[in-house]
Every structure is written in structure tokens, then in C-alpha cells.
Amino acid sequence: MALPIHSKAQDHLPPKVLRFIVYNLYITCVQDRNLDVHFCSLNDPCCVAWSGLLPLFRARAVSSTWNEAILEISTLKEHLFFRRVEDAYYPHPWHINTKVRKGVLLNRYRVYRTISSETGTGVYKAYDFGHPAGCSKADRVIIKAWLSATDRECVVEQQVYEIIRTPPVSGTPVVHSSDYDKEHGVFALVLQRLGPSLEEVLELLPKNQRFDDRMILAVAIQMLDRYKDIHARGIIHNGIKPGNICLPPYDSGVETQLYAIDFGLSFLLDAAATEFLPSAHRADTVGNRSYLSALGHHGITQSQRDDLESLAYLLSSLRHGDLPWDPPKIWRLKMATPASVIFRGMDQSYFDFWKDVKGLAFGEAPDYDTMRKRFEDCWKQGGYGDVPGRVDWWEELALYVNSSL
Structure with missing residues (x-):
């Protein structure tokens, strides 16, 4: 996919026309690489999507108008992800379910199902597309999320997993990652996906x-x-x-x-x-x-x-x-x-x-x-x-x- 990244002509295009061009380039890239099985986003692409979208990212570096157009496309809800998963409607932006579903957590985890949620905390099923093969080899994980990293249960659970990690206690889940996601305002603890309870x-x-x-x-x-x-x-x-x-x-x-x-x-x-x-x-x-x-x-x-x-x-x-x-x-x-x-x-x-x-x-x-x-x-x-x-x-x-x- 060739982009006119060495020309300043796009700086003089009307914003609507530029957005239309960027959007169609984006869709063409997705279709060319059969990215219909991807769970990542334009903001947080997996490694396969990254290679396909590299021309768009290069265009952002040489043109402020290209950058603005791409940013606008990436914030559209219907185009945030390459593939839709479970539909869910949470009307309150402050609700933890809304926060964990509005984007990719920790740059590699996409929630697709809510197991349970209470005030300020929830448990979710998610795809992990951090594999070198990208979303095609996405693993499934469990994410426990809290609105506050100082929540007592959040603090205690982190302490416990830290204690039982080295040497590992058999019969307890592996912790893949844990960190506070500033963009979404939640602390995420990513755990090994086990069988049914x-x-x-x-x-x-x-x-x-x-x-x-x-x-x-x-x-x-x-x-x-x-x-x-x-x-x-x-x-x-x-x-x-x-x-x-x-x-x-x-x-x-x-x-x-x-x-x-x-x-x-x-x-x-x-x-x-x-x-x-x-x-x-x-x-x-x-x-x-x-x-x-x-x-x-x-x-x-x-x-x-x-x-x-x-x-x-x-x-x-x-x-x-x-x-x-x-x-x-x-x-x-x-x-x-x-x-x-x-x-x-x-x-x-x-x-x-x-x-x-x-x-x-x-x-x-x-x-x-x-x-x-x-x-x-x-x-x-x-x-x-x-x-x-x-x-x-x-x-x-x-x-x-x-x-x-």
C-alpha cells in the first residue's frame, strides 16, 4: 500500500476528504492481510497488524493533518477494533465494565466477556494478542480489574501472588501481568485461564x-x-x-x-x-x-x-x-x-x-x-x-x- 507521505498536497485537502482517504486506506490494509480475525485496535495493534499498518504510522510522522485524521479514525467506536466480540451496553462511563471494554488493556488484552462485576471491581475473560503470530494465536486469559489500585482486595491479592510465585505453589494460577492502565483508569491483574469451577x-x-x-x-x-x-x-x-x-x-x-x-x-x-x-x-x-x-x-x-x-x-x-x-x-x-x-x-x-x-x-x-x-x-x-x-x-x-x- 503506497501513501503520498513525501508530498504536502494532503495538507490542503478538506478534512472530510482526508478522513475518507485515511479510512479507506485503513480498510484496504485490513482486507489485504485478512485481519478479520484480529482483536487488537488501531491504537494498540498486534505485531501482524503493526506490519500491515506501518505505512499509516509513517504518514503520521511526516504530516500533522495525516496524524489528526488517523487519530480521529482510531477513536471511532465502530472502527476501534478489527473484529467485534460480545456486544455489551454499559450506559455509565464511570462503570468498571465500561472502562475495561472501551479499549485494549495494558496494550495487549481485549475483554470479551464479563464473568462478574461489583462496585469498583470485576472479573473478565479476555484475549491476549501478545503472541509473535498476533491475534491468530491469541490466548485466553482471566482479568481481575479494580478502579482503585489501593482497594484492599487488590492489594492483598497482589501480595499473595507475589508470595506464592517463587517458588510457585502448585494448584494456583499463574500471573501473566499486573499493572495500572492509566488510559482506562483500572488496575488489571491478568491470570492464567483455568477450567470450570x-x-x-x-x-x-x-x-x-x-x-x-x-x-x-x-x-x-x-x-x-x-x-x-x-x-x-x-x-x-x-x-x-x-x-x-x-x-x-x-x-x-x-x-x-x-x-x-x-x-x-x-x-x-x-x-x-x-x-x-x-x-x-x-x-x-x-x-x-x-x-x-x-x-x-x-x-x-x-x-x-x-x-x-x-x-x-x-x-x-x-x-x-x-x-x-x-x-x-x-x-x-x-x-x-x-x-x-x-x-x-x-x-x-x-x-x-x-x-x-x-x-x-x-x-x-x-x-x-x-x-x-x-x-x-x-x-x-x-x-x-x-x-x-x-x-x-x-x-x-x-x-x-x-x-x-
């Missing part, structure tokens, strides 16, 4: 069908491994629920591994302290109320025992489909509900696990290996396989989906 898997099951005993034991064994490693770094997850445990990425080579996600509500223990003591001040009640520990409802600082108590509630809900309490007096029911009700119809190993957890003091390191061995023995007695806790989650998911058709 246990909550999504449960929604795929036929009505009234729950996880079988083998699946629940696999969750128990693997999550004890996750928490043993996470707690060793001085991190209390405080976020266990079916929606915060994910299957591995499909065809990733780690199909048997579960992932713990969402550390925005975590607590950080002082690893340098010789003794852990709960705070003298009442802590805010944070976390999913159905799975929160009983002491957590009273504002008592949480520690390892609270994560494991929440894990016990999760295992019970996977078995029965619900928990024996509902708001608003949920904490009273938790305190009053005996283990015989919580783990009704379940193996003795769950009762023994509950007894060990309820006997822990604040900050006391649990005997994870003993707890794990009880579930392993139960696994072996059930004849579920040679390696306790080893389940091909994607194979199981396929079986569940097929059985529901």
Missing part, C-alpha cells in the same frame, strides 16, 4: 445428582495439599467455596490437579512471629457466609483452622447438595449443628477430620499428613485407584455431561 461442574449434573464418594475424597486430598503449601507461606485463603476451586486447563498435562483461586479476602500471618495470636480487635466478617468458620462470624482473626473448617463444610455440601443452615442466623446454627448432621451418611474419616480441626488453636499448624492419610485409607478401602486423590477431572466432566444428555 466445581460450582459450574455441579450445574452440569442432572437434577439431584451430586459428586460421588470418590470425587469428594479427591477434593479432600487435593485441597489438603493446597492448604498445606499455602499455609506454609503464611497465607490464610479465607475463600473456599465451589466457585473458587477450578479444574485444570484442558489438555494441559495436569488434568488431575485442582486449583485454588481468589485470594482477595485472604489474611497474611506474620511468618516472623514465634507465636501467633489473634488480633485484639474485632475483624471484619469476610468470606462466603455459608462456608465461613463459626469463629469468623464473630470477627475473630482467622488462621489455618478456619480454612480447614471451611473445607469441611465444602465437602459436606458436595455430598448433600446444601448445608444445614441459611441466613440470617447462620452463625447460631453452625455453632449448634453437630458433626452427625453435617457429615450424615459420610465415612468416619470426615468425622475424624472434623474432630482434629475443631481441636486446633489459633495459628496452630495442622497435622496435614495425618488428615490426608485418613482420606487416603478411605480411598484405598473403596478401591478407587492406585494413587489416592488422582482423578482425570476432564474425563469425569465428560462423563457427567454425557449422562445428562
